[in-house]
Amino acid sequence: MASRNTSSTSRQLVAALRMMLVLTGLLGVVYPAAVWVVGRVGFDDQARGSLVRRDGVVVGSSLLGQNFTGERWFTGRPSASNYSGDTSGGSNLAASSPDQRKAVRERADGYDAAYGTNAPADALTASGSGLDPQISVANARAQAPRVARANGLTEQAVRRLVDEHTQGRTLGFLGEPRVTVLELNLALERMTR
Amino acid sequence: MSDTVAGLLTIALLVALLAAAWHPLGAWIARVFSDGRHWRVERLVYRAVRVDPDSEQGWRAYATSVVAFSVVGLVLLFALIVAQTHLPLRQGSAGMGLTTAVNTAISFVTNTNWQSYAGEVGMTPIVQTVGLTVQNFVSAAVGLAVAVALMRAIARRGEGVIGNFWVDLVRGVVRILLPVAFVGAVLLLAGGVIQNLSAPTTVTGVSGVEQVIRGGLVASQEAIKELGTNGGGYFNANSAHPFENPNPATNLLEIFLLLVIPFALTRTFGLMVGDRRQGWALAGFAGLLWGTGVALVTWAEVHAASAATGSMEGKEQRFGVWASALFAASTTGTSTGAVNSMHESYSPLGGGVLLGNMVLGEISPGGVGSGLYGIVIVALLAVFVAGLMVGRTPEYLGKTIGRREMTCAATYILVMPVLVLAFTGLSLALDGPRSTMLASGPHGLTEVMYAYASASNNNGSAFAGLTADNPWYNLTLGACMLIGRFLPMLLVLRLAGLLVEQQSRPATTGTMPTHTPLFVGLLTGIAVVVAGLTFFPALALGPIAEALS
Numbered sequence: 152m153a154s155r156n157t158s159s160t161s162r163q164l165v166a167a168l169r170m171m172l173v174l175t176g177l178l179g180v181v182y183p184a185a186v187w188v189v190g191r192v193g194f195d196d197q198a199r200g201s202l203v204r205r206d207g208v209v210v211g212s213s214l215l216g217q218n219f220t221g222e223r224w225f226t227g228r229p230s231a232s233n234y235s236g237d238t239s240g241g242s243n244l245a246a247s248s249p250d251q252r253k254a255v256r257e258r259a260d261g262y263d264a265a266y267g268t269n270a271p272a273d274a275l276t277a278s279g280s281g282l283d284p285q286i287s288v289a290n291a292r293a294q295a296p297r298v299a300r301a302n303g304l305t306e307q308a309v310r311r312l313v314d315e316h317t318q319g320r321t322l323g324f325l326g327e328p329r330v331t332v333l334e335l336n337l338a339l340e341r342m343t344r
Numbered sequence: 345m346s347d348t349v350a351g352l353l354t355i356a357l358l359v360a361l362l363a364a365a366w367h368p369l370g371a372w373i374a375r376v377f378s379d380g381r382h383w384r385v386e387r388l389v390y391r392a393v394r395v396d397p398d399s400e401q402g403w404r405a406y407a408t409s410v411v412a413f414s415v416v417g418l419v420l421l422f423a424l425i426v427a428q429t430h431l432p433l434r435q436g437s438a439g440m441g442l443t444t445a446v447n448t449a450i451s452f453v454t455n456t457n458w459q460s461y462a463g464e465v466g467m468t469p470i471v472q473t474v475g476l477t478v479q480n481f482v483s484a485a486v487g488l489a490v491a492v493a494l495m496r497a498i499a500r501r502g503e504g505v506i507g508n509f510w511v512d513l514v515r516g517v518v519r520i521l522l523p524v525a526f527v528g529a530v531l532l533l534a535g536g537v538i539q540n541l542s543a544p545t546t547v548t549g550v551s552g553v554e555q556v557i558r559g560g561l562v563a564s565q566e567a568i569k570e571l572g573t574n575g576g577g578y579f580n581a582n583s584a585h586p587f588e589n590p591n592p593a594t595n596l597l598e599i600f601l602l603l604v605i606p607f608a609l610t611r612t613f614g615l616m617v618g619d620r621r622q623g624w625a626l627a628g629f630a631g632l633l634w635g636t637g638v639a640l641v642t643w644a645e646v647h648a649a650s651a652a653t654g655s656m657e658g659k660e661q662r663f664g665v666w667a668s669a670l671f672a673a674s675t676t677g678t679s680t681g682a683v684n685s686m687h688e689s690y691s692p693l694g695g696g697v698l699l700g701n702m703v704l705g706e707i708s709p710g711g712v713g714s715g716l717y718g719i720v721i722v723a724l725l726a727v728f729v730a731g732l733m734v735g736r737t738p739e740y741l742g743k744t745i746g747r748r749e750m751t752c753a754a755t756y757i758l759v760m761p762v763l764v765l766a767f768t769g770l771s772l773a774l775d776g777p778r779s780t781m782l783a784s785g786p787h788g789l790t791e792v793m794y795a796y797a798s799a800s801n802n803n804g805s806a807f808a809g810l811t812a813d814n815p816w817y818n819l820t821l822g823a824c825m826l827i828g829r830f831l832p833m834l835l836v837l838r839l840a841g842l843l844v845e846q847q848s849r850p851a852t853t854g855t856m857p858t859h860t861p862l863f864v865g866l867l868t869g870i871a872v873v874v875a876g877l878t879f880f881p882a883l884a885l886g887p888i889a890e891a892l893s
Contacts, residue, residue: 160408160412163405163408163409163412164412164415164416166393166394166395166409166412166510167409167412167413167415167416167417168416169392169393169394170389170393170395170413170510170513170514171413171416171417171420171482173389173392173393174389174478174481174482174517175420175474175478177517177522178477178478178481178482178517178522179473179474179475179477179478180473180474182477182522182525182526182564183473183477183539183561183564183565185526186526186529186530186533186539186561186563186564187539187540187541187561187564189529189530189533190533190539190540190563193530193533193534194533194534197533197534197535197536197537197538198533198538198539198540198563199538199540199542200538200540200542200557200559200587201536201590202557205550208548209545209547209557210547210548210549210550211547211549211550211555211557212557212586212587214536214586214587214590215555215557215586215587216586217549217550217551217553217555218549218551218553218555219549219550219551219553220551220552220553221551224550224551228661234553234555235555235556236464236544236555236556236557236558237464237465237544237556237558238462238464238465238580239462239464239579239580239581239584239585240462240580240581240686240808241581241584241657241658241685241686241689241808242657242658242686242689243658243686243688243689243782243807243808243809244657244688244689244782244809245688245689245690245692245695245783245787245890246648246653246655246657246689246691247692247787247890247893248783248787251653251657255653271654272653272654272655272656273654273656273661275653275654275656276653276654276656276657276658276659277657277658278584278656278658278659278660278661279581279584279658279659279660279668279683279684279685279686280581280584280585280586280660281581282581282585282586283586283660283661283662284586284662285660285661285662286661287661320345320350320592321591321592321593322593323345323350324345324349324350324353324354324357325350325354325357325592325593325595325596325667326591326592326595326662326663326664326667327347327592327661327662327663327664329661329662333550336550336551337550340550
């Protein structure tokens with residue numbers, strides 16, 4: 152009873168080839184296309200990358216951090232890839248490595264000089280993706296006075312803006328409280344315009 | 345709410361979800377592989393492929409099918425990768441060198457998903473979808489099939505056949521992986537994972553700095569990447585990339601997906617061998633190892649968090665330390681290898697535990713199928729050791745574990761350590777490979793050993809500082825993945841062939857029960873001692889030395 156018709160190796164290889172092609176059609180074409188259709192119909196914004204527009208022009212994705220240069224902006228975490236969309240990734244440095252110690256020391260000194268306070272952990276370290284869109288609440292609050300000065304706003308107004316854009320843990324316990332820098336900066340810009 | 349309470353609640357919710365899925369999913373898998381009837385769509389496939397779904401195979405024929413299917417998959421995927429820059433939707437991809445292509449093809453066919461390329465520039469959307477997504481499904485289904493064949497062999501008495509590989513493969517895909525992956529993909533989409541074919545577009549950011557925003561059919565690939573314990577990221581940053589894992593809820597879903605089948609298979613095992621308590625015991629064993637791993641990694645990372653850098657290097661703000669450690673312990677314990685944080689930046693102890701999870705042999709609870717048969721091998725070793733202690737012929741679930749069965753099990757256990765230690769030693773002895781390490785000293789040793797442990801166990805995660813995209817690493821890691829996947833698989837099928845022929849030995853008062861907490865303790869002890877004796881010297885020079893210095 153054991154496999155009269157599926158025993159020889161060459162027959163098996165031919166069957167394997169046919170099977171691979173059939174399954175490629177199902178799993179490599181039909182399945183992704185079906186998910187794509189669901190995206191188009193039900194979750195168009197998410198499927199396209201949660202793009203953020205200013206005056207109708209795409210300026211980024213609310214999911215991706217970006218480089219903000221200039222005193223008037225809140226800035227994101229250090230990025231090993233300088234927020235490039237083509238080379239995501241982290242520094243891969245261990246805490247014990249001399250390069251990492253040096254980098255952390257420089258960031259700590261810079262932060263202290265700019266804000267007169269000890270830097271929170273997220274401001275001292277590069278993220279895993281290099282595209283982390285968010286910073287800790289403490290980090291955003293520490294930056295508020297500098298941002299207020301540069302934009303000619305009251306510290307109080309900017310603090311309130313940070314509070315409005317603070318996102319708590321999902322369901323109260325999943326993940327970390329955080330502030331999405333891109334959204335915060337866009338709101339800041341609307342305020343000063 | 346404090347980080348600790350929030351973290352503990354996250355773990356509790358995950359365990360509750362897994363427990364809720366364990367019963368029905370485990371039972372469903374058992375039914376799928378015992379069902380006498382074929383679905384209509386499956387009949388269509390069998391007709392197109394021209395295999396007879398109602399004839400069963402002995403272990404040799406089954407193994408030949410496994411190898412034939414994998415060889416064909418390997419050749420096709422390699423051809424697709426080499427041809428990718430000449431196919432449509434190139435989207436600026438630079439393509440891959442030959443040894444990188446060999447490494448990548450092996451990697452996805454062996455369910456490893458080690459990546460010595462960066463997804464953004466190394467892969468076109470065509471290969472990601474038609475090549476990698478497909479292998480994510482079928483490599484997991486192959487592991488599932490082999491595990492099921494072993495379960496049948498234990499359950500059957502005095503027979504010669506262990507099932508039909510083509511039927512097991514198709515059912516695993518059509519009835520288990522595809523439906524769950526589809527639901528998972530839709531949930532991920534809702535959470536923000538992208539699914540589009542847009543070319544990379546350069547946008548001018550809010551403060552005027554340009555940034556490239558990439559597209560991709562990510563949601564469909566992400567779901568099966570976790571569910572099939574594959575782990576190959578669409579993007580270089582893997583599940584740390586916001587387009588793959590946008591928020592804490594998708595993060596929990598991804599951890600759930602990568603654990604759900606390996607744990608449910610212990611229930612399937614209990615049902616298929618006709619004694620549910622056996623499934624409980626294996627689940628208890630895997631759960632104990634997983635829980636210990638999670639606890640140790642979390643403790644190590646939280647403890648390191650008291651330093652100024654807060655151990656946030658390589659971790660994302662939205663996940664924080666707890667959800668990163670949970671993901672890391674789960675991905676290394678299931679041979680998935682997806683990462684939501686960069687393992688090389690973990691503390692020495694945290695990174696050491698992740699490495700330890702792999703050198704245990706991927707049994708906490710291990711990959712889809714491969715985890716289950718890995719656990720059964722440890723169980724055979726445990727009854728053998730117990731049998732030696734009392735001077736009784738060892739048996740497991742009514743089957744005698746004699747010389748030939750033990751030879752299979754012992755060889756299985758030896759394959760992975762030999763690959764890891766031999767190639768790590770060789771890489772450190774040669775000047776060329778040594779120069780591609782990012783770190784030096786103990787951390788450098790861990791980096792290289794992590795790579796070979798990851799490849800030989802078909803995990804695929806990396807201490808990514810190692811520059812592994814060169815011929816030496818591409819080819820030696822490729823060899824480790826290939827041998828580490830298929831040699832154990834063939835030994836398991838050989839073992840299945842031996843077991844299925846045996847009649848059942850009736851249980852007597854002298855039979856050691858294999859469903860008790862005592863046996864779970866024995867299993868755990870054996871697993872830890874075997875890995876410890878094998879790897880302690882190397883671990884002492886790597887993570888342990890680094891932690892102490």
